[in-house]
Amino acid sequence: MGMQGENSAQERRDSATIVVFSGELDRALAAFNIATTAASMGMEVTMFFTFWGLNVVRRERGGGGRKTALQRMLGLMNRGGTRRLRLSRLNMMGGGRAAMKRLMRQFRMPSLEEMIAMARDLGVRFIACTTSMALMGLTEDDFIPEVEDFAGAATYVERASNSSINLFI
Amino acid sequence: MGMQGENSAQERRDSATIVVFSGELDRALAAFNIATTAASMGMEVTMFFTFWGLNVVRRERGGGGRKTALQRMLGLMNRGGTRRLRLSRLNMMGGGRAAMKRLMRQFRMPSLEEMIAMARDLGVRFIACTTSMALMGLTEDDFIPEVEDFAGAATYVERASNSSINLFI
Amino acid sequence: MGMQGENSAQERRDSATIVVFSGELDRALAAFNIATTAASMGMEVTMFFTFWGLNVVRRERGGGGRKTALQRMLGLMNRGGTRRLRLSRLNMMGGGRAAMKRLMRQFRMPSLEEMIAMARDLGVRFIACTTSMALMGLTEDDFIPEVEDFAGAATYVERASNSSINLFI
Numbered sequence: 001m002g003m004q005g006e007n008s009a010q011e012r013r014d015s016a017t018i019v020v021f022s023g024e025l026d027r028a029l030a031a032f033n034i035a036t037t038a039a040s041m042g043m044e045v046t047m048f049f050t051f052w053g054l055n056v057v058r059r060e061r062g063g064g065g066r067k068t069a070l071q072r073m074l075g076l077m078n079r080g081g082t083r084r085l086r087l088s089r090l091n092m093m094g095g096g097r098a099a100m101k102r103l104m105r106q107f108r109m110p111s112l113e114e115m116i117a118m119a120r121d122l123g124v125r126f127i128a129c130t131t132s133m134a135l136m137g138l139t140e141d142d143f144i145p146e147v148e149d150f151a152g153a154a155t156y157v158e159r160a161s162n163s164s165i166n167l168f169i
Numbered sequence: 170m171g172m173q174g175e176n177s178a179q180e181r182r183d184s185a186t187i188v189v190f191s192g193e194l195d196r197a198l199a200a201f202n203i204a205t206t207a208a209s210m211g212m213e214v215t216m217f218f219t220f221w222g223l224n225v226v227r228r229e230r231g232g233g234g235r236k237t238a239l240q241r242m243l244g245l246m247n248r249g250g251t252r253r254l255r256l257s258r259l260n261m262m263g264g265g266r267a268a269m270k271r272l273m274r275q276f277r278m279p280s281l282e283e284m285i286a287m288a289r290d291l292g293v294r295f296i297a298c299t300t301s302m303a304l305m306g307l308t309e310d311d312f313i314p315e316v317e318d319f320a321g322a323a324t325y326v327e328r329a330s331n332s333s334i335n336l337f338i
Numbered sequence: 339m340g341m342q343g344e345n346s347a348q349e350r351r352d353s354a355t356i357v358v359f360s361g362e363l364d365r366a367l368a369a370f371n372i373a374t375t376a377a378s379m380g381m382e383v384t385m386f387f388t389f390w391g392l393n394v395v396r397r398e399r400g401g402g403g404r405k406t407a408l409q410r411m412l413g414l415m416n417r418g419g420t421r422r423l424r425l426s427r428l429n430m431m432g433g434g435r436a437a438m439k440r441l442m443r444q445f446r447m448p449s450l451e452e453m454i455a456m457a458r459d460l461g462v463r464f465i466a467c468t469t470s471m472a473l474m475g476l477t478e479d480d481f482i483p484e485v486e487d488f489a490g491a492a493t494y495v496e497r498a499s500n501s502s503i504n505l506f507i
Contacts, residue, residue, distance in 0.1 A: 016499070019336070021199055023258070026389055030359055030506075033469065037491035043499065051195055052258055068275065070268055078258075089361070089390055089416075099408055100473075106406065107472050131202065134276050135269075153206035161185070161212065161333045164499045167357070167506040168199075168336040188505070190368055192427070220364055221427055237444065239437055247427075300371065304441050322375035330354070330381065330502045337368075337505040 015044040016165035019156070023052030025085035025097055025112065031169045032115040038165065039122035046163075047119070048156045049147070050129035053169075054138065055080040057116070057126060057147050071137030080142070082112045120146045127151050184213040185334035188325070192221030194254035194266055194281065200338045201284040207334065208291035215332075216288070217325045218316070219298035222338075223307065224249040226285070226295060226316050240306030249311070251281045289315045296320050353382040354503035357494070361390030363423035363435055363450065369507045370453040376503065377460035384501075385457070386494045387485070388467035391507075392476065393418040395454070395464060395485050409475030418480065420450045458484045465489050 016038045020031050031047065039045045049057050058080025067075060087096045104111060110118060120126070127149040133139070140150055149155075160166050185207045189200050200216065208214045218226050227249025236244065256265045273280060279287060289295070296318040302308070309319055318324075329335050354376045358369050369385065377383045387395050396418025405413060425434045442449060448456060458464070465487040471477070478488055487493075498504050 014499075016495075019199075019203075021196070021338075027359070030357075030389060033491050034357075034495065038495045038499075041492065041495055043495070051199060068272075070272060070275075103406075103408060103473050106408075109469070109473070131278070135272050135278070153202050154210065157185075157203065157207045157210055157212070157334070161183075161207075163333075164501075165495070165504050166334050166336060167504060168338050169359075169506050188368075190365070190507075220368060237441075239441060239444075300447070303445050304438075304447070322371050323379065326354075326372065326376045326379055326381070326503070330352075330376075332502075335503050335505060337507050 014042070015046070015159075015163040016167075017046045017048065017156070017160040017163040018166075019168045020047055020049045020053035020056060021051050022088070022169060023055035023085060024088040025082075025100065026087050026089075027169050028053075028056045028082075028085060028112055029115070031167075032112065032119055034165075034167070035124050036115055036119050036122060039119065039124050043165075045119075045122075045124045046127060046159050047124060048127045048129060048159075050132045052078075054128060054132055054136065054143075055085065056082065056112075057128065057144050058138070058142055059144055060084070067137035075137065078136070082116070085112070116144070116146055125149060127155065129153070129156075183211070184215070184328075184332045185336075186215045186217065186325070186329040186332040187335075188337045189216055189218045189222035189225060190220050191257070191338060192224035192254060193257040194251075194269065195256050195258075196338050197222075197225045197251075197254060197281055198284070200336075201281065201288055203334075203336070204293050205284055205288050205291060208288065208293050212334075214288075214291075214293045215296060215328050216293060217296045217298060217328075219301045221247075223297060223301055223305065223312075224254065225251065225281075226297065226313050227307070227311055228313055229253070236306035244306065247305070251285070254281070285313070285315060294318060296324065298322070298325075352380070353384070353497075353501040354505075355384045355386065355494070355498040355501040356504075357506045358385055358387045358391035358394060359389050360426070360507060361393035361423060362426040363420075363438065364425050364427075365507050366391075366394045366420075366423060366450055367453070369505075370450065370457055372503075372505070373462050374453055374457050374460060377457065377462050381503075383457075383460075383462045384465060384497045385462060386465045386467060386497075388470045390416075392466060392470055392474065392481075393423065394420065394450075395466065395482050396476070396480055397482055398422070405475035413475065416474070420454070423450070454482070454484055463487060465493065467491070467494075 035045050060081035126147045130152050204214050229250035295316045297316050299321050373383050398419035464485045468490050
């Protein structure tokens with residue numbers, strides 16, 4: 001029992017679990033910055049993409065699973081792919097987003113696409129939330145190959161309860 | 170001292186504390202999805218409703234506590250009740266919200282109202298933030314009966330510091 | 339090894355680390371309310387200001403470091419200083435913000451400026467994110483004197499992994 005307590009404390013210190021709820025470029029950048037930094041420091045990192053956050057790890061052209069009329073309509077207004085993400089502030093019809101991307105290149109910061117690849121190389125685990133997927137009519141084919149796990153809130157809660165860092169972004 | 174360290178580690182693993190700051194339907198759904206999942210897995214869950222998050226657990230018709238002119242004015246624009254919550258994106262004057270609710274029914278997902286009842290049945294503790302209540306001129310009568318506790322940030326911090334999962338939604 | 343586990347559990351219980359990503363008045367108030375409460379209860383508190391959150395701890399008149407044309411343009415639209423922060427909802431061109439501030443005075447709640455001073459007195463550690471600073475062309479001179487540390491995500495992750503409370507606001 002004592003040993004177990006110590007082990008779990010040990011375990012908790014070494015992992016981070018991040019819920020990516022937002023589908024905004026700036027918040028996605030913050031999430032991946034923390035995730036890649038933690039992973040490069042040896043922590044076990046899990047990112048759980050849910051709701052609008054699914055857009056961050058969607059292919060630009062979806063797999064075309066069967067959708068209801070309502071889902072198709074929503075799908076037209078809620079397209080996925082990193083290139084389409086907006087800023088949460090100062091987006092200005094894409095002008096702010098373009099400025100942000102230009103500044104990131106200028107200062108040789110990795111782009112979101114590069115950070116996603118980097119995260120995967122560092123062993124960050126990507127989970128897409130199956131409940132949100134059902135709601136939006138998305139299938140496993142709609143996601144970039146970095147997403148290998150598809151699971152619900154129970155998987156998230158189990159991971160999170162053993163993590164020293166838990167964030168909802 | 171050693172025992173205390175182990176006990177607190179044990180305690181932390183078994184509880185989750187969620188600040189519900191946002192008054193948006195999608196974020197409220199995410200909060201209750203995590204809360205009910207964690208509670209059904211045997212964790213002790215506390216939800217601390219503050220600022221706009223108070224709207225999630227307000228009655229549609231308030232108790233009518235004494236308000237200043239300014240609070241009455243704010244009250245007209247910031248009405249409570251789960252039916253009135255907006256989406257954080259694609260709300261489209263309520264169209265996106267209606268679509269979301271229709272999809273949830275279609276896929277037999279519990280509505281927010283059902284999730285609130287479910288959370289209460291599972292023993293989730295609802296706390297309304299008294300500081301925010303004072304600011305908005307709300308009294309205990311303004312809340313649904315599931316809210317049994319009224320407390321400030323100190324109660325939150327104490328709970329949170331003993332929780333393995335801490336989220337700000 | 340056993341001792342280390344116990345010590346780190348002990349350490350975790352006693353500290354809180356808050357990422358302030360948002361530059362909105364209501365979210366900044368929530369962050370400082372939790373931070374000052376935790377600090378007054380004896381916890382070691384770190385606030386990590388990043389992205390729009392940098393605006394919360396910027397001087398109204400910046401230090402004027404060298405900026406690219408793009409950064410100067412962004413700077414004009416993204417001014418810092420607590421007086422300029424908007425509400426995340428019901429801002430109404432500043433009307434909601436003014437109402438909020440008036441209500442806070444009426445109920446003798448500390449203003450954001452007072453909470454910042456209070457946090458500093460209680461020993462809360464303020465860190466400005468150097469990556470975001472580079473992106474926005476900000477230098478150390480652009481910040482209020484309460485900000486004494488300038489660091490990147492690695493410093494944040496190290497702090498956070500030893501904290502019992504971790505929030506992303």
